[in-house]
Amino acid sequence: MSFSIRRLFLLMKRDLHTQWRNAFLALAAAIAVIIVLGVLVAWQGDTRQFHDILFPLLFLPGGYILTSRSFSDLHHKASIRHFILLPAGAGEKTLSRLLFSGPCYLLLAIFGYSIAALCAHFLTLLLFRNAIPFFTPFTRNLRFLYANYLASQSLFFLGAAWFRKNHFLKTVLTLTLLSFFFSLLGLLAQRLAFGGLYQLNHLDPSIFRPLLGRGLMEGLIRCAKIFYWGILPPFCWLVSWLRIREAEVSHGV
Amino acid sequence: MIRISGMDFGYGKNHLFRGLNLNLKPGNIYGLLGKNGAGKTTLLQIMSGLLFPEAGEVLLLGREPAKRSPSLLAEIFFLAEDFHVNALTGEAYELLYAPFYERFDHHQFLSYLEEFDIPGNRKLTTFSYGQRKKFLLSFGLACNTSILFLDEPTNGLDIPSKNQFRRVLASAVDETKTIIISTHQVRDMGHLIDPIVIVDSGSIILNRTIAEIGRSLLMRYVRALPSDPVPIYSDQALGGYIVVEENKSGEEGSVDIEVFFNAVMTARERVEAALQRRAG
Numbered sequence: 412m413s414f415s416i417r418r419l420f421l422l423m424k425r426d427l428h429t430q431w432r433n434a435f436l437a438l439a440a441a442i443a444v445i446i447v448l449g450v451l452v453a454w455q456g457d458t459r460q461f462h463d464i465l466f467p468l469l470f471l472p473g474g475y476i477l478t479s480r481s482f483s484d485l486h487h488k489a490s491i492r493h494f495i496l497l498p499a500g501a502g503e504k505t506l507s508r509l510l511f512s513g514p515c516y517l518l519l520a521i522f523g524y525s526i527a528a529l530c531a532h533f534l535t536l537l538l539f540r541n542a543i544p545f546f547t548p549f550t551r552n553l554r555f556l557y558a559n560y561l562a563s564q565s566l567f568f569l570g571a572a573w574f575r576k577n578h579f580l581k582t583v584l585t586l587t588l589l590s591f592f593f594s595l596l597g598l599l600a601q602r603l604a605f606g607g608l609y610q611l612n613h614l615d616p617s618i619f620r621p622l623l624g625r626g627l628m629e630g631l632i633r634c635a636k637i638f639y640w641g642i643l644p645p646f647c648w649l650v651s652w653l654r655i656r657e658a659e660v661s662h663g664v
Numbered sequence: 665m666i667r668i669s670g671m672d673f674g675y676g677k678n679h680l681f682r683g684l685n686l687n688l689k690p691g692n693i694y695g696l697l698g699k700n701g702a703g704k705t706t707l708l709q710i711m712s713g714l715l716f717p718e719a720g721e722v723l724l725l726g727r728e729p730a731k732r733s734p735s736l737l738a739e740i741f742f743l744a745e746d747f748h749v750n751a752l753t754g755e756a757y758e759l760l761y762a763p764f765y766e767r768f769d770h771h772q773f774l775s776y777l778e779e780f781d782i783p784g785n786r787k788l789t790t791f792s793y794g795q796r797k798k799f800l801l802s803f804g805l806a807c808n809t810s811i812l813f814l815d816e817p818t819n820g821l822d823i824p825s826k827n828q829f830r831r832v833l834a835s836a837v838d839e840t841k842t843i844i845i846s847t848h849q850v851r852d853m854g855h856l857i858d859p860i861v862i863v864d865s866g867s868i869i870l871n872r873t874i875a876e877i878g879r880s881l882l883m884r885y886v887r888a889l890p891s892d893p894v895p896i897y898s899d900q901a902l903g904g905y906i907v908v909e910e911n912k913s914g915e916e917g918s919v920d921i922e923v924f925f926n927a928v929m930t931a932r933e934r935v936e937a938a939l940q941r942r943a944g
Contacts, residue, residue, distance in 0.1 A: 413734060418764070425760045429750045490748035495714055498737035498764040656732075660714035661675070 418499045422507040425497075430484070431511055434477055438519060441469055442527040449531030449543040458535070458543050462528065466546070467556055470520050474560055478512040478567040479579035485658055486575045492660055501656035509568060509648060513561055521548045562640055565647035572651035575662065665690045665811065665842045666711060671720030673703075673710060680706055681866045683720070688861075690810070691839040695857025696846040697925050702863045704846040705745070708813045711844070712742050725810060738765055741804035745816040749796050754784035757803070767808035776802035779832055780825065793820045801829070805836045812843045818852040826852050850921040860921065862928055870928055872939060878916040880942035881935070882909045883923050896934045897927035910938040 445465065452461050484490040494504070528546035536542035547553075570582030666688040673681045680703045688694055698704045709715040710722060713729030713736075722729060727736050752760065754777070762768040777784055780798040788796055797820055804812055818826050834856060837843055845857055860877070862870040881896070887904045889895070895907035908927040911917055928935050 415734070418734060421760075421763050428752065428756065428760055432751075484748075487748070489746050492714055492742060492744055493748050495732065496712065496737055496740060496742055497761075498734045500734050501732065503734075659716060660709050 413500055414502055415500075419503050419507060422497075422499050422503055423510065426507055426511060430481075430508075434516070434519075437473065437477075438523045441473065442523055442530075445469070445524065445527035446531045446534065449528070449535055450538065453531075453535035453539045453541050453543055456541070458541060461543050462546050463552075466524055466553070470524070470556070471560060473520065474512070474516050474564055475567045475582075476579050477516055478564050479571050479582060481508040481512050481568060481571040482655070483571075483578075485572070485655065486578075486662065491658070491662065495658060495660065502652060505572075505648070505652040505655050508571075509651075512568060512571075513564055517557055517560065524548070558640075562644050565644035569647040569651050569654075572654040665725060666844075667721070667723045668711070669721050671710070671722055672718045673706065673715065674718065679866065681717075684867055686861070686868050686871065688842055688844065690842050691837065692859060693833065693837055693843040693845060693857050695850070695853055695860045695921070696844055696863065697848075697850065697860060697921075698863040699929070700848075703866070704863055705815055707863060708742070708815055708844065708846055712740050712811075712813055713737075714742070739810040740813070741765075741807050741809045741811070742813040743797070743800050743804055743815065743817060745819060747796070747800060749788040749791075749800070751787055751789045753787050754782070754799060757788060757799075758784075761803070762807075765807040765809065769806050769808060772808075773802055773806035776805055776832060780828055794822060794825060797821065798825060798829075801832070805832065808841075810841055812841065814843065814845045814847075816847055816849070817845060818847065818849045821852075830856050850925060854921060857921070860924070862925065864929070869932060870936075870939075874919050875916055876939065876942070877924060878911070878919045879914065880911055880939045881919075881924065881927070882911040882913075882917045883907070883920050884909075884917075896931050896938065897923070899923065899926060908935075911942070 448465060449458075449461065452458055484494045497504070525546050525548060528543065531543045532545055533542075566586060567579070567582050570585065571578045574581040666686070668684055668686040671681055671684040672679070673684075684707075686707075696704050696707065706715065710717055711724065711729060713724075713732050716730045724736060725739060727733065729736060729740070750757070758770070758773060762770070762773075774784070777799070780795075780802060782791075782795055782799050782802065788799060791799065797817070801814075801817065818829060821829060830852075833843065845853065847853055847857075850857075858874040859872055860870065860874065861868060884907060885901060885904055886907055889898055889905050890907065890909075893909070895909050897908040899906045906920070906923050908923060908931075924935075
């Protein structure tokens with residue numbers, strides 16, 4: 412497998428012009444929406460929670476939808492040939508799309524939202540003297556949100572590479588089904604482990620305390636965190652790369 | 665340049681190629697002919713690495729196209745029948761795509777565009793199908809890749825454009841390049857494609873130069889069908905017949921590719937026998 416930084420930049424330049432033009436249009440639309448909503452909220456009165464509610468509401472779905480469209484040209488009958496035969500490695504092609512839908516989107520969203528918030532601030536100050544507050548993009552909560560986005564976005568990235576059509580909906584559906592499946596599995600495991608407790612008329616929560624004391628729950632939570640932050644994203648990226656590498660022209664629909 | 669040996673390929677349970685062998689040398693414009701569904705486009709796609717063979721070996725410039733190494737991809741340009749263009753101007757297209765091809769020649773590109781009368785400053789999406797095709801062909805030729813795959817390149821081109829196409833392609837080929845054209849429009853390819861490769865029933869049934877065919881077979885127009893010897897192939901034409909006979913004079917006759925193709929499809933064994941005799 413060969414990797415070239417020059418080719419990666421060329422790919423990103425090409426993708427910026429061909430793939431992500433619509434993303435910029437969406438960003439411009441989002442800025443307009445933020446300003447209009449800012450004016451409406453300021454007119455109503457309480458503006459304190461404005462960014463806490465609106466930013467995640469726009470940032471997360473926007474990013475997931477954008478990520479789901481990462482490989483739209485790979486699944487299209489007419490453009491798949493072009494995608495495969497472009498002289499760059501599958502790793503470079505995957506990384507280019509990953510960088511755009513992950514860190515680049517993050518920076519662009521912060522920048523775009525900050526600009527929109529600034530405009531909304533001055534506009535509302537001018538109109539109502541009840542200004543929308545400035546947007547502070549690097550609070551602890553928001554940094555946690557960004558990290559969460561970068562980790563969970565990998566699932567939508569895999570969905571974009573895997574599914575041939577309706578990438579976003581199919582990813583959401585798959586995740587819903589998987590969560591149902593694991594919930595049932597958890598329920599079953601719990602039933603098997605603590606089945607005897609169901610014989611009791613009254614379930615006392617203190618029954619579980621010894622387990623917590625032994626660190627079982629902490630261990631489980633730690634495992635889940637390691638899985639979520641350390642295993643899930645690289646796994647999704649790896650499978651996406653394999654999918655890109657193995658793509659054939661007959662995959663296009 | 666291109667070597668395929670013992671290659672199997674199929675779509676699901678339908679086997680298209682079984683043990684296919686083919687050897688293509690540089691410096692030629694190969695014409696890949698075959699009936700509908702014979703697998704011409706599929707063969708081009710396998711050769712370019714767009715599809716993976718199930719068995720056997722496919723080598724382009726000594727390397728496997730299925731591995732899609734960037735350096736090999738930079739040696740291939742594929743102009744498909746149904747292609748995709750972005751909403752870019754010709755200039756922007758060149759700016760974004762040319763750097764991927766080391767031997768891309770800007771002046772050559774401009775001269776091809778001029779030859780085809782294509783403006784470089786308009787968005788590709790505003791072009792007609794034929795103009796888009798001519799643009800991509802100009803770009804592909806200017807990339808100076810070692811291998812150029814053209815799938816039905818004259819479809820959608822007007823009459824003057826077909827002439828331009830032949831002229832441009834004939835001037836573009838040199839000792840280092842191989843051009844493979846898959847087509848049904850054999851009349852458009854007259855005096856351009858040589859050798860001719862015919863694919864049928866999952867294998868290559870013929871791979872001969874025009875000179876070999878012309879020395880072995882005689883194609884002529886007659887008023888009445890000769891009875892002795894019975895022609896290898898005959899087809900009714902206005903006021904007479906086009907016949908294909910064995911060329912016993914040894915002098916190279918002109919080859920009508922369409923008539924030759926029909927002769928191969930209807931009397932393959934007799935055509936092969938005539939070709940073998942002359943070669944022997």
